[in-house]
Amino acid sequence: MPSVLLLNGPNLNLLGSREPEIYGSETLEDLNTLCHKRAKALGLSLVCQQSNWEGQLIDWIHEARDVHEGIIINPGALTHTSIGLLDALKGVDLPVIEVHISNIHRRENFRHKSYVSQAALGVICGLGRQGYLLAMDAMANVLNSEQDL
Template identity: 60%
Template sequence: MSEPASILVLNGPNLNMLGSREPAIYGRDTLEDIEAACAERAELLGFALDFRQSNIEGELVTWIQSARTEHDGIVINPGAYGHTSIALLDALTFAELPVVEVHLSNVFRREEFRWHSYVSRVANGVICGLGAQGYLFALDAMARLVERD
């Protein structure tokens, strides 16, 4: 019997403040609430889940680099780094894994600088504007992506 697919869920800067950070934009779910929902969905899908958050760009890059040999796919909410980080783009490209990008808010209804994401260039798909539910949709999509690989 083979081991379950391992999915890395990464969360970028300020996402540790969910629940109290601008709830009109990001909702009232905390990152812990989202992690619990993801763990439940991962179990239903038969995934092993590795859920992490960092405010430090280099730490996210290091985790992505390690994912190349430790995980089967990456779900990432890069936060503001999505709009600024070529380093994340390079690491995700090197990882050669399926990637689904998630944003809690609809970035296209917000400031124009949020309309561009370096992460989107390497992502298999992007989910935005659906709040915490977007993470669950990302895991559902990852099930199909990992199955194809």
């Protein structure tokens, strides 16, 4: 069963209470439960991790090389600042899908730039938690295509 690592970055642990008008009222635990259900339906194994620390996210990305077949990541604010995350994602040579709950292109100008996008096969933003489910679907398609080659 292919394994996918779902990483959530800074402040996503505050889902459900942080700016619910932007991020909704569901918690990170609710989101993880939803993603686990989708993963099971797609025949994927899923590991969900969240950290407010850039270095921890980078360490998990490095470790993913030997454990997982793909990475779905919502880097939070690190999207716009972290060349370290970009380099780590490029360095592990795994398929990456970037996801954001809000539409980063309709927000402040500084949120329009994503370093992580340069390592991602695709980006899903602005669709709320549905974006995570679409990312799971897309990753399953990518992994199934690679396995068929």
